[in-house]
Amino acid sequence: xxxxxxxxxxxxxxxxxDNILDITVQFGDDIxxxxxxxxxxxxxxxxxxxxxxxxxxxxxxxxxxxxEERYEMVYHLFSLxxxxxxxxxxxxQENDCKIDSLTPIFKNAxxxxxxxxxxxxxxxxxxxxxxxxxxxxxxxxxxxRKDYPLRKQQPKIQLRK
Amino acid sequence: xxxxxxxxGGFITTTLNSVLGWxxxxxxxxxxxxxxxxxxxxxxVACAHYDLDRFGMGWTRFTPRQADMLLVVGTITHKEAPVLxxxxxxxxxxxxxxxxxxxxxxxxxYDNYAVVQGIDRIIPVDVYIPGCPPRPETIINALIKLQEKxxxxxxxxxxxxxxx
Amino acid sequence: MKYRIQQEAREDTMLINMGPSHPAMHGTTRVMLExxxxxxxxxxxxxxxxxxxxxxxxxxxxxxxxxxxTDRMNYVSPLxxxxxxxxxxxxxxxxxAPERAQYIRVILNEFSRVCDHLTAxxxxxxxxxxxxxxxxxxxxxxxxxxxxxxxxxxxxxxxFIRVGGVRSDFPFDWKxxxxxxxxxxxxxxxxxxxxxxKNKIFLNRTRDVAVVTPEMAINYGxxxxxxxxxxxxxxxxxxxxxxxxxxxxxxxxxxxxxDNFDRYMIRMQEMEQSLRIVEQCMAKIPKPSAPTQQVxxxxxxxxxxxxxxxxxxxxxxxxxxxxxxxxxxKYPGILAGKKYxxxxxxxxxxxxxxxxxxxxxxxxxxxxxxPKGEAYFAVEGGSGELGFYxxxxxxxxxxxxxxxxxxxHIVAALEEIVRGNFLADIIPTFGSMNMIGGELDR
Numbered sequence: 001x002x003x004x005x006x007x008x009x010x011x012x013x014x015x016x017x018d019n020i021l022d023i024t025v026q027f028g029d030d031i032x033x034x035x036x037x038x039x040x041x042x043x044x045x046x047x048x049x050x051x052x053x054x055x056x057x058x059x060x061x062x063x064x065x066x067x068e069e070r071y072e073m074v075y076h077l078f079s080l081x082x083x084x085x086x087x088x089x090x091x092x093q094e095n096d097c098k099i100d101s102l103t104p105i106f107k108n109a110x111x112x113x114x115x116x117x118x119x120x121x122x123x124x125x126x127x128x129x130x131x132x133x134x135x136x137x138x139x140x141x142x143x144x145r146k147d148y149p150l151r152k153q154q155p156k157i158q159l160r161k
Numbered sequence: 162x163x164x165x166x167x168x169x170g171g172f173i174t175t176t177l178n179s180v181l182g183w184x185x186x187x188x189x190x191x192x193x194x195x196x197x198x199x200x201x202x203x204x205x206v207a208c209a210h211y212d213l214d215r216f217g218m219g220w221t222r223f224t225p226r227q228a229d230m231l232l233v234v235g236t237i238t239h240k241e242a243p244v245l246x247x248x249x250x251x252x253x254x255x256x257x258x259x260x261x262x263x264x265x266x267x268x269x270x271y272d273n274y275a276v277v278q279g280i281d282r283i284i285p286v287d288v289y290i291p292g293c294p295p296r297p298e299t300i301i302n303a304l305i306k307l308q309e310k311x312x313x314x315x316x317x318x319x320x321x322x323x324x325x
Numbered sequence: 326m327k328y329r330i331q332q333e334a335r336e337d338t339m340l341i342n343m344g345p346s347h348p349a350m351h352g353t354t355r356v357m358l359e360x361x362x363x364x365x366x367x368x369x370x371x372x373x374x375x376x377x378x379x380x381x382x383x384x385x386x387x388x389x390x391x392x393x394x395t396d397r398m399n400y401v402s403p404l405x406x407x408x409x410x411x412x413x414x415x416x417x418x419x420x421x422a423p424e425r426a427q428y429i430r431v432i433l434n435e436f437s438r439v440c441d442h443l444t445a446x447x448x449x450x451x452x453x454x455x456x457x458x459x460x461x462x463x464x465x466x467x468x469x470x471x472x473x474x475x476x477x478x479x480x481x482x483x484x485f486i487r488v489g490g491v492r493s494d495f496p497f498d499w500k501x502x503x504x505x506x507x508x509x510x511x512x513x514x515x516x517x518x519x520x521x522x523k524n525k526i527f528l529n530r531t532r533d534v535a536v537v538t539p540e541m542a543i544n545y546g547x548x549x550x551x552x553x554x555x556x557x558x559x560x561x562x563x564x565x566x567x568x569x570x571x572x573x574x575x576x577x578x579x580x581x582x583x584d585n586f587d588r589y590m591i592r593m594q595e596m597e598q599s600l601r602i603v604e605q606c607m608a609k610i611p612k613p614s615a616p617t618q619q620v621x622x623x624x625x626x627x628x629x630x631x632x633x634x635x636x637x638x639x640x641x642x643x644x645x646x647x648x649x650x651x652x653x654x655k656y657p658g659i660l661a662g663k664k665y666x667x668x669x670x671x672x673x674x675x676x677x678x679x680x681x682x683x684x685x686x687x688x689x690x691x692x693x694x695x696p697k698g699e700a701y702f703a704v705e706g707g708s709g710e711l712g713f714y715x716x717x718x719x720x721x722x723x724x725x726x727x728x729x730x731x732x733x734h735i736v737a738a739l740e741e742i743v744r745g746n747f748l749a750d751i752i753p754t755f756g757s758m759n760m761i762g763g764e765l766d767r
Contacts, residue, residue: 029702108546110738134373159282198400208463223348273378
């Protein structure tokens with residue numbers, strides 16, 4: 001049975017009224033900003049019927065250096081039966097960049113969160129195996145942060161010349 | 162003979178050199194160390210349209226122990242560098258290295274924290290093939306140049322560690 | 326920190342490493358296995374050996390410069406990556422390509438998809454031992470690359486799709502080249518069906534091996550041919566139609582069991598559907614705004630430049646043969662959106678407005694500058710839903726660009742689906758997943 005996007009957003013607003021900061025539309029996409037504590041609740045609420053947001057399309061992080069709340073986590077959820085995409089954003093403080101892991105709900109969150117940890121240094125509590133994914137052990141720093149210089153190389157073996 | 166003591170070689174050793182060079186250049190066993198997009202052009206040049214087998218390089222040996230030409234195809238990152246070094250050291254003499262594609266020659270369009278700026282920072286290279294990716298005709302030209310190099314260089318048929 | 330497989334290993338099993346430089350690893354991934362005889366008990370995959378820092382580079386280059394990096398992501402179907410990136414920018418800028426340009430994009434996208442599936446299946450069959458299939462499929466790919474080379478100038482990394490349309494029009498004899506490419510590909514597909522689809526050895530290696538259920542596939546975020554092999558009908562071209570796909574008639578093949586053989590068969594069927602799409606486009610494509618024939622009459626370029634010093638030259642200017650297809654008369658059919666495109670060469674060299682437009686497009690600080698905000702757009706890539714998420718802060722460089730790589734989600738499931746099978750089953754499983762290193766590691 002088809003549910004419209006407006007009904008889903010209405011139900012969300014009703015259930016999590018003070019934890020949703022705002023709902024906007026930009027270039028045709030729906031963006032919902034939430035507080036980080038309710039992330040797991042919202043995702044499990046939406047995964048069940050009748051909303052059926054059963055696929056986590058993407059999970060990424062953005063670094064706004066200079067802001068007090070430096071990191072912003074972005075989640076894209078997708079519903080196959082209704083063909084709807086939703087984007088959730090939540091902010092993290094620089095000295096408290098921890099957030100709940102989505103691994104109990106979606107299995108691909110395992111690798112996506114490892115990537116976010118590797119590139120930005122965000123910790124995911126409850127992740128079974130938080131280890132670097134792209135860079136090697138022994139690499140210091142998190143490359144995609146804005147204060148990591150682009151060309152700073154850390155060779156793993158002795159280079160000639 | 163006087164010349165032979167100086168190491169410059171007389172008539173016999175130069176003929177032996179050229180025979181060995183002829184034999185080695187027409188039976189190169191290659192080990193393609195493929196990482197990235199240049200691998201597509203390598204597959205294309207090794208297959209039926211632009212055939213590499215007519216130059217004697219048809220047999221792709223998938224282990225470094227049995228190969229004498231290392232073709233480094235594609236970008237090498239810092240995570241991959243120790244692997245490349247190990248593979249190079251596992252190969253037996255005589256061996257030649259071909260840097261295939263702009264990323265192997267000098268890092269290519271990637272000038273950042275993750276990419277080695279040219280594999281000659283890790284292993285010595287004989288022939289550099291530019292291009293992103295190089296056309297099959299360029300690759301064949303470069304391999305013919307490598308064959309000429311093999312023909313002309315001095316060969317030691319006893320065990321000797323030539324270079325680091 | 327020890328690897329997970331080392332921490333969980335039992336004492337009587339063997340830990341083996343299928344290292345980063347391995348012929349069946351399609352480039353560079355490392356698979357660590359815990360074996361009991363030949364049976365796999367545990368598996369861990371390590372990747373990142375081809376991480377080239379694509380997302381970090383994006384923050385330091387202009388939108389136009391980034392186009393060449395998008396080719397090298399999924400390098401077997403580069404034009405689809407170009408299309409995804411450019412359409413995200415067009416979504417933010419609010420412009421739409423002319424209709425002929427959209428048909429050209431669809432034709433080249435579908436040929437790229439055929440190249441992707443050909444390469445994937447050729448590698449998978451070669452690793453199972455069928456070397457002839459590899460040679461036949463590479464032969465078909467050469468004919469497709471002939472068309473790409475004549476249109477775009479390069480065989481593989483083309484950077485052809487631009488904001489506002491495509492860089493140049495088709496050459497005057499493109500219909501014959503396309504016809505040859507389609508016929509040769511159909512011949513090769515027929516031969517490969519005969520060789521592989523009922524072959525007992527191939528069936529034994531791929532039937533009922535690495536079965537994936539639809540619920541597991543959705544939970545892992547699978548999209549593309551691998552998801553359709555489990556029976557779920559989701560294709561971005563039908564669900565969120567873009568370009569002219571809603572006007573074309575094509576089917577979505579679905580699998581039943583979700584094993585290796587279904588993934589192979591789906592790719593073979595999808596290639597046939599892509600060729601059908603190309604044939605329909607060839608019939609429906611609108612006429613070009615100027616006739617497609619070789620330009621032999623007109624002023625030479627240096628005469629035109631000399632004449633433009635006193636007044637604007639009239640009449641046609643003959644461009645060099647390298648720029649065939651980009652003449653000024655062709656522009657209404659192939660490029661739209663005046664501020665975001667490279668002006669025609671006749672204007673750049675002979676009058677001041679063209680020179681200023683050229684200057685403003687390329688100089689740092691000017692050029693393509695989308696409004697502040699963020700957008701996500703997805704196209705159907707060779708492996709699944711290829712999404713681009715761009716955050717713009719109003720300048721000419723992106724603030725953040727994130728690629729939703731379909732391969733990452735598919736390969737993340739390898740650790741689970743390979744458990745309980747034999748060591749030799751990894752090869753067709755990994756091959757049927759179509760891992761592309763450039764997209765997985767970015």
